[in-house]
Amino acid sequence: MRKSITLFFLIAIIGLATSQSSIVEKLKASLHKTSVSRDSVKTVKDTVRQEPHLKLKIFKKDANASYYHDKFNGRRTASGDKFDNNSYTAAHRKLPFGTKLKVTNQASGKSIIVEVTDRGPFSRGREIDLTRRGFMEIAKNKGIGIMVVTIEEVID
Incomplete structure (x- = not known):
């Protein structure tokens, strides 16, 4: 049995x-x-939206990017908006507020789309300041503070 x-x-x-x-x-x-x-697929790890219909114009290659310190959270930006380090915004010295930019890390190939809402960076040799969230999403090494990026302007 x-x-x-x-x-x-x-x-x-x-x-x-x-x-x-x-x-x-x-x-x-x-x-x-x-x-x-490939453009229509978005994996869980891929936090960057793939938008094949965007028209892009190269603004600057080999630009140095850094990110905002947390002490700026809640303060007003030069455009008057409240700064949030968890959003997708950036600071640039000359580009008009509201300009959308595609920022691509040349080492990792990852990219994000940000909107210019502030002036800066005021450190010599740096072209753009990103929010901490945007910076960390495209960073190859999370321990770095500066990376080389390509900046493209999104044309509507």
């Missing part, structure tokens, strides 16, 4: 394993058949 029960459970487990593997094989096959363009 005990052997027949064990044999029954063994057969049931083997049957489940083979049916699960065939289901997995069918799912893999269906995934390979579908063709999805």
Whole structure:
């Protein structure tokens, strides 16, 4: 009696394993058949929106970018907006407020879209200041404070 029960459970487990593997094989096959363009796919790790319809104009290559210190949280920016280090904004010396920029880290290839809401940076050799959140999303090494980026203007 005990052997027949064990044999029954063994057969049931083997049957489940083979049916699960065939289901997995069918799912893999269906995934390979579908063709999805890279621009329309957004993975969980990819926090940058892929927007293929954006028109971009290169503003500056090999620019140095840094990020705001947390002490500026809640203060007013030069445009009058309240600064939030968790948003996607930036500071630039000359670009008009409201200008949208695509900032791409040249080391990692990651990019974000930010809006100019403040003036700065006032450190020599730096072109743009990003919010901490935006900076960390595209940073290859989270311990750095400066990175080399390409800045592109988003044209409406």
